[in-house]
Amino acid sequence: MYPLKRNRRLRTSAAVRSLVREQSLSVDDFIVPLFVVEGSNIKEEIPSMPDYYRMSLDLIVDEVKSLWALGLKSVLLFVKVPDLLKDNKGTEALNPKGLMQRAIKTVKKACPKMLVMTDVALDPYSSFGHDGIVEEGIILNDPTKEVLAKIALSHAQAGADFVAPSDMMDGRVEYIRELLEAEGFHHTGIMSYSAKYASSFYAPFRDALDSAPGFGDKKTYQMDFHNRKEAISETLLDIEEGADIVMVKPGMAYLDIIRDLAEQIETPIAAYQVSGEYAMLKAAAAKGWIDYDAIVYEQLIAFKRAGASLIATYTAKDAARILST
Ligand code: PBG
Numbered sequence: 001m002y003p004l005k006r007n008r009r010l011r012t013s014a015a016v017r018s019l020v021r022e023q024s025l026s027v028d029d030f031i032v033p034l035f036v037v038e039g040s041n042i043k044e045e046i047p048s049m050p051d052y053y054r055m056s057l058d059l060i061v062d063e064v065k066s067l068w069a070l071g072l073k074s075v076l077l078f079v080k081v082p083d084l085l086k087d088n089k090g091t092e093a094l095n096p097k098g099l100m101q102r103a104i105k106t107v108k109k110a111c112p113k114m115l116v117m118t119d120v121a122l123d124p125y126s127s128f129g130h131d132g133i134v135e136e137g138i139i140l141n142d143p144t145k146e147v148l149a150k151i152a153l154s155h156a157q158a159g160a161d162f163v164a165p166s167d168m169m170d171g172r173v174e175y176i177r178e179l180l181e182a183e184g185f186h187h188t189g190i191m192s193y194s195a196k197y198a199s200s201f202y203a204p205f206r207d208a209l210d211s212a213p214g215f216g217d218k219k220t221y222q223m224d225f226h227n228r229k230e231a232i233s234e235t236l237l238d239i240e241e242g243a244d245i246v247m248v249k250p251g252m253a254y255l256d257i258i259r260d261l262a263e264q265i266e267t268p269i270a271a272y273q274v275s276g277e278y279a280m281l282k283a284a285a286a287k288g289w290i291d292y293d294a295i296v297y298e299q300l301i302a303f304k305r306a307g308a309s310l311i312a313t314y315t316a317k318d319a320a321r322i323l324s325t
Helices: 007-011 014-020 057-069 099-110 142-158 172-182 200-209 229-241 252-264 275-286 292-306 316-324
Strands: 030-037 043-046 049-056 074-079 115-120 133-135 138-140 162-165 189-196 245-249 269-273 310-313
Touching: 007 014, 030 057, 030 099, 030 316, 043 200, 049 057, 049 200, 049 275, 057 099, 074 099, 074 200, 099 115, 099 142, 115 142, 133 142, 138 142, 142 162, 142 172, 162 172, 172 189, 172 229, 189 229, 189 252, 200 275, 229 245, 229 252, 245 252, 252 269, 252 292, 269 292, 275 292, 292 310, 292 316
Parallel strands: 030 049, 030 074, 030 310, 074 115, 115 162, 162 189, 189 245, 245 269, 269 310
Antiparallel strands: 043 049, 133 138
């Protein structure tokens, strides 16, 4: 009761504020998404993601070495697939010499201790731009999860440490886990996109990979953003099916979901600060309307405060710089 209790006493100096601070951030918390393209010496800026690039494998080598030097120890790989290799079955996704499989090996060779995570999804490989096999306008669940498990296995065989299914088909985590176990990949982890909402925040990413849906939208498989309880049941199911890390996506507008999960589960929760969030930060910063560094830090702390223990973010390199100054 005032004045016995004056909350401002604990805010009087930087020293006392840091002493009682509840959250902290470090380079240990980040996963760095990387966009890989065919070719050599290619570093193309993604128009809707300023300062973020698609890179060919020779330049990915330098990139992962510089990430490692900054203390960034995990990457999440995405590939841009040429149109002529796209079909309705994800054939190219299973190619042992495909771009993703080569990317995994390249990163591991350049930087053996780097944790390599891979996006497991059909959309970059799909002639329809969907995360599943399409039949008469419907995204098929069970045939898709069979292909996803094979893709996950192929990534594990190439050396991935974690596979990250981002499709939202029912039952795919169990299918992937069982196939990995059957093939002896007991230590390959699954980071499941468990509560992934059908969101307009993904638009810049779809530009980056040329993976926008060719017809319709993703609302029959990604979650309806009006719902909260559904996120909990989706996530609990993924944990039962064998997910080692679960994820909430997008990040910023979904902190309530992260918090709800943090109160109910013991499994590590990843937040994905997605492309549209990054684009908004960069655009406002370019206008001179916000202090980019300050807001990046504040936003990343908010993920931790909500209950995420790891964060996939396009700001990881900036955050490493901010944290080191
Ligand atoms: C593909 C996938 C998407 C993202 C990650 N994996 C796009 C989508 O589902 O349409 C979005 C990431 C981002 O926006 O940064 N399944």
